[in-house]
Amino acid sequence: MATNSRLGEFDIIREIFRPLAGEDGLNLTDDVAVFSQRADIVTKDLLIAGTHFLVDDPPDLIARKALRANISDIICKGAKPAGYLLGLALPRLCDADWLQRFADGLSHDQQVFDIHLLGGDTTRHAGDGPLVISITLFGKMTEGLRPVLRSGAAPGDVLAVTGTIGDAGLGLAVAQADLRLDPEADEFLMRRYRVPVLRQELAPAIAISASASLDISDGLIADAGHIASASALRIDLDLDKMPLSPAAQSWVSQQADTALALSQLASFGDDYEILFTAPAPRMIALKARAADSGVTVTVIGQCREGEGVAVLSGGKEITPPKRGHDHFA
Amino acid sequence: MATNSRLGEFDIIREIFRPLAGEDGLNLTDDVAVFSQRADIVTKDLLIAGTHFLVDDPPDLIARKALRANISDIICKGAKPAGYLLGLALPRLCDADWLQRFADGLSHDQQVFDIHLLGGDTTRHAGDGPLVISITLFGKMTEGLRPVLRSGAAPGDVLAVTGTIGDAGLGLAVAQADLRLDPEADEFLMRRYRVPVLRQELAPAIAISASASLDISDGLIADAGHIASASALRIDLDLDKMPLSPAAQSWVSQQADTALALSQLASFGDDYEILFTAPAPRMIALKARAADSGVTVTVIGQCREGEGVAVLSGGKEITPPKRGHDHFA
Numbered sequence: 157m158a159t160n161s162r163l164g165e166f167d168i169i170r171e172i173f174r175p176l177a178g179e180d181g182l183n184l185t186d187d188v189a190v191f192s193q194r195a196d197i198v199t200k201d202l203l204i205a206g207t208h209f210l211v212d213d214p215p216d217l218i219a220r221k222a223l224r225a226n227i228s229d230i231i232c233k234g235a236k237p238a239g240y241l242l243g244l245a246l247p248r249l250c251d252a253d254w255l256q257r258f259a260d261g262l263s264h265d266q267q268v269f270d271i272h273l274l275g276g277d278t279t280r281h282a283g284d285g286p287l288v289i290s291i292t293l294f295g296k297m298t299e300g301l302r303p304v305l306r307s308g309a310a311p312g313d314v315l316a317v318t319g320t321i322g323d324a325g326l327g328l329a330v331a332q333a334d335l336r337l338d339p340e341a342d343e344f345l346m347r348r349y350r351v352p353v354l355r356q357e358l359a360p361a362i363a364i365s366a367s368a369s370l371d372i373s374d375g376l377i378a379d380a381g382h383i384a385s386a387s388a389l390r391i392d393l394d395l396d397k398m399p400l401s402p403a404a405q406s407w408v409s410q411q412a413d414t415a416l417a418l419s420q421l422a423s424f425g426d427d428y429e430i431l432f433t434a435p436a437p438r439m440i441a442l443k444a445r446a447a448d449s450g451v452t453v454t455v456i457g458q459c460r461e462g463e464g465v466a467v468l469s470g471g472k473e474i475t476p477p478k479r480g481h482d483h484f485a
Numbered sequence: 486m487a488t489n490s491r492l493g494e495f496d497i498i499r500e501i502f503r504p505l506a507g508e509d510g511l512n513l514t515d516d517v518a519v520f521s522q523r524a525d526i527v528t529k530d531l532l533i534a535g536t537h538f539l540v541d542d543p544p545d546l547i548a549r550k551a552l553r554a555n556i557s558d559i560i561c562k563g564a565k566p567a568g569y570l571l572g573l574a575l576p577r578l579c580d581a582d583w584l585q586r587f588a589d590g591l592s593h594d595q596q597v598f599d600i601h602l603l604g605g606d607t608t609r610h611a612g613d614g615p616l617v618i619s620i621t622l623f624g625k626m627t628e629g630l631r632p633v634l635r636s637g638a639a640p641g642d643v644l645a646v647t648g649t650i651g652d653a654g655l656g657l658a659v660a661q662a663d664l665r666l667d668p669e670a671d672e673f674l675m676r677r678y679r680v681p682v683l684r685q686e687l688a689p690a691i692a693i694s695a696s697a698s699l700d701i702s703d704g705l706i707a708d709a710g711h712i713a714s715a716s717a718l719r720i721d722l723d724l725d726k727m728p729l730s731p732a733a734q735s736w737v738s739q740q741a742d743t744a745l746a747l748s749q750l751a752s753f754g755d756d757y758e759i760l761f762t763a764p765a766p767r768m769i770a771l772k773a774r775a776a777d778s779g780v781t782v783t784v785i786g787q788c789r790e791g792e793g794v795a796v797l798s799g800g801k802e803i804t805p806p807k808r809g810h811d812h813f814a
Contacts, residue, residue: 182634182636185635185636185711185714185715186634186635186636186699186715187528187558187561187562187635187699187700188526188527188528188558188559188562188624188632189526189527189528190525190526190632191523191524191525191526191527194520194523195520195524196519196520197517197518197519197520198517198518198520198570198603198604198621199516199517199518199604200570200571200572200604200605200606200619200621201572201606202572202573202574202605202606202607202608202617202619203608204574204608204610204611204614206610206611206612207608207609207610207611208608229516229517230517232516233516233517241527241529241621242529243529243530243531243572243619244531245531245533245574245617274527275527275528275529276529276531277529277530277531277619278531279531279532279533279536279537280536281533281535281536281615282533282535282536282615283535283615284613285533285614285615285617286610286611286612286614288574288614288617288619290529290531290572290606290617290619292527292529292570292621295517303517303519305511305515306514306515306516307511307514307515370515370516371516382514385514386514386515
């Protein structure tokens with residue numbers, strides 16, 4: 157690692173990021189970080205300005221979204237986040253004030269999730285490159301439990317999701333001035349795009365009871381497809397059961413074709429809710445446990461023999477115009 | 486992680502990268518990778534086109550340089566590389582053929598260093614961003630040994646370096662058509678810039694005998710400064726003892742001011758040789774062990790009470806115009 161080991165402007169960054177470092181980060185003064193505790197799983201998500209967040213989003217919220225996009229991958233496996241590495245490719249014009257606000261966002265969420273920075277690397281583009289944020293995040297399972305993969309669903313399991321679906325996609329449209337509802341709804345939706353709400357309270361229950369699990373980053377239908385594919389089965393996904401926020405409900409009510417509107421919400425990315433399967437009896441216990449910690453869990457589908465995702469609305473299968481949001485395209 | 490879980494063009498990437506995956510990578514089909522073995526240390530270096538490599542460098546060599554820049558950080562701590570995560574921000578025009586050649590480079594070095602891909606994330610720039618390669622690499626120590634940090638040097642220790650210094654910096658000048666020696670030397674120097682030669686054979690001896698160690702990525706003088714700073718002592722660095730390749734010797738012989746030329750070689754980045762300290766008696770054993778494995782180790786300095794790096798040439802202290810290469814500036 158090279159962060160904070162360089163010259164000149166690098167000193168500014170060292171001063172900005174060193175306060176975020178935990179003990180295993182060796183004060184960000186070495187080439188490596190050490191593991192004083194065993195990590196069980198690891199994830200690495202890379203976010204690019206203009207693709208995963210807007211260039212003019214507040215820097216603290218960009219930082220929090222980047223961190224949460226990774227923490228989300230750990231939580232949905234039933235694990236607890238346990239430290240991270242940060243790689244930054246900075247645009248030429250990104251100054252110390254911007255970096256300090258970015259670091260403030262990291263610091264905020266380090267406290268929320270009880271994690272520290274272990275190390276990383278900071279480099280500046282030679283030309284006109286955009287901000288690229290690369291985070292590597294480690295996770296720890298409760299002793300004796302195994303991470304819940306995408307591949308563990310079985311025919312007969314039910315499919316459920318936390319929170320509400322489609323808000324972040326609508327929020328992006330609001331932030332880009334492509335959509336206006338009312339000020340309160342607009343603010344709520346933009347917030348859902350900028351700072352994912354994570355369901356860390358549910359991780360222990362997921363670890364104990366879920367058969368397969370992932371976080372919704374590509375869109376509900378596409379991510380249900382990932383479970384179906386990895387578990388080699390078919391999922392019936394009922395859009396009419398999809399949990400919606402009041403703001404999303406208000407948007408749906410303004411659309412001419414309800415089924416189409418629902419399928420659009422189900423194909424937006426960036427929800428970062430947990431989509432998971434469990435045998436029906438376990439799902440009942442899981443819902444109750446979720447309710448105790450203030451998280452809504454809604455059953456929206458069923459696993460069967462077969463393959464792919466059948467998208468249902470009004471009791472019959474429909475063909476959504478899009479199944480997911482491709483950050484790659 | 487999101488690699489290989491997206492749509493469309495992503496399928497191409499899945500086909501290209503899945504063959505590189507090890508068992509812990511879960512076939513690149515999940516959000517996370519699992520650790521079946523404990524990792525002891527981790528590093529994360531980020532490389533940007535135009536800053537750390539040339540845009541038109543062969544894709545397989547770009548991949549190998551990116552991987553080796555990270556492996557170098559692990560080896561210099563006395564550890565063995567043990568798997569990696571790959572994050573890519575791809576330019577819009579980077580096609581499947583380019584990616585396959587990039588993956589071929591990774592595959593080559595995976596075999597050389599006996600490691601596998603664990604997972605990662607691949608995204609494409611929305612606009613005109615350059616290739617950004619973010620690698621996270623894990624390392625494992627021999628049971629009972631601890632990683633050799635920058636902070637362990639003591640007054641009285643001697644400072645030594647593997648291989649030869651300054652070749653990569655000259656190679657960059659050759660690649661940019663700023664320098665011509667003879668065809669053989671030019672080829673040698675460019676190769677040193679594009680594919681770092683790593684000294685993995687020496688890692689076990691470093692782990693047993695070195696007091697402080699790092700790899701030279703910022704330039705010999707700057708990196709000696711990192712040891713001096715982390716270990717809170719002064720290093721006398723004798724440029725006249727600095728090991729040079731025949732190509733670098735030939736370049737020095739053409740320069741009017743030898744001391745200035747040597748200090749330039751000592752301030753280039755990208756050498757990826759190991760710079761380390763050890764008590765004198767241990768250094769003798771270490772040199773012998775290195776010679777057995779075909780690695781040259783040259784003593785080039787001395788640790789004393791004090792601070793900073795004193796750069797010596799012709800028996801007296803000189804002030805080099807530059808102390809290191811700042812990838813950040």
